[in-house]
Amino acid sequence: xxxxxxxxxxxxxxxxxxxxxxxxxxxxxxxxxxxxxxxxxxxxxxxxxxxxxxxxxxxxxxxxxxxxxxxxxxxxxxxxxxxxxxx
Numbered sequence: 001x002x003x004x005x006x007x008x009x010x011x012x013x014x015x016x017x018x019x020x021x022x023x024x025x026x027x028x029x030x031x032x033x034x035x036x037x038x039x040x041x042x043x044x045x046x047x048x049x050x051x052x053x054x055x056x057x058x059x060x061x062x063x064x065x066x067x068x069x070x071x072x073x074x075x076x077x078x079x080x081x082x083x084x085x086x087x
Contacts, residue, residue, distance in 0.1 A: 029066055032071065045072060
C-alpha cells in the first residue's frame, strides 16, 4: 500500500524530492504519515481537502482487511511531547 500512496502523490504533486512517507501499522489499521513541501501541503489541503480525500478513497479501496489512513504532517503543528512539557 505504501507504494500506492507514493505513486499517487508523485502523480499529483510538484516537489517530488520533498515527498516522505512514514508508516505506522497496527493490528486493524495502517497510518501513512505524509511529509511534503509547504506548497504541496497547501495543494493537498486546498478546496476542503478534496485532493487528499480522493487519495484517501483510492488507498482505502485497496486496503482490504486493514483500515488505511493517509495524513499530511504539518511540521509547524505542536507535538504531543511539546504539549506535555507545558504541564
